[in-house]
Amino acid sequence: MxxxxxxxxxxxxxxxxxxxxxxxxxPNMALQxxxxxxxxxVEIKRREAETLLAAIGPQDxxxxxxAGGKTPDSLDLAKMLTGWxxxxxxxxxxxxxxxxxxxxxIARADAVLSLGRLTWPHMLVxxxxxxxxxxxxxxxxxxxxxxxGRP
Numbered sequence: 001m002x003x004x005x006x007x008x009x010x011x012x013x014x015x016x017x018x019x020x021x022x023x024x025x026x027p028n029m030a031l032q033x034x035x036x037x038x039x040x041x042v043e044i045k046r047r048e049a050e051t052l053l054a055a056i057g058p059q060d061x062x063x064x065x066x067a068g069g070k071t072p073d074s075l076d077l078a079k080m081l082t083g084w085x086x087x088x089x090x091x092x093x094x095x096x097x098x099x100x101x102x103x104x105x106i107a108r109a110d111a112v113l114s115l116g117r118l119t120w121p122h123m124l125v126x127x128x129x130x131x132x133x134x135x136x137x138x139x140x141x142x143x144x145x146x147x148x149g150r151p
Contacts, residue, residue, distance in 0.1 A: 078136035115132075
């Protein structure tokens with residue numbers, strides 16, 4: 001499992017939190033970072049799309065993170081993740097840059113996921129995604145990590 005992300009992270013709490021959850025995920029989630037694009041917004045998205053699409057293999061199962069994607073709760077994400085992993089393809093998550101993902105990346109995606117309607121800094125999306133994937137795996141295994149009910 002891997003995460004392709006536009007933007008190079010710096011050492012700090014966001015990177016540490018991502019690393020903590022990425023190591024708990026089975027198989028571990030590998031992070032591949034790419035430089036931000038430069039130029040006008042349309043040109044940035046085009047260049048970043050070229051970079052991301054070149055890193056995606058033809059047999060990858062691609063999940064693009066985009067505001068227009070599905071917004072499941074954690075239980076639904078666990079079901080989705082189970083279905084995605086059963087394809088026996090390499091599960092590849094994609095996070096775009098500040099301008100978002102180009103339509104060509106969304107078109108290549110096998111699934112499009114949103115972490116909600118709020119706008120999140122891209123360096124926070126990485127650990128949030130990793131934690132939710134870990135949570136989904138714990139739900140699937142019946143581990144009490146996830147608390148489905150409210151107090």
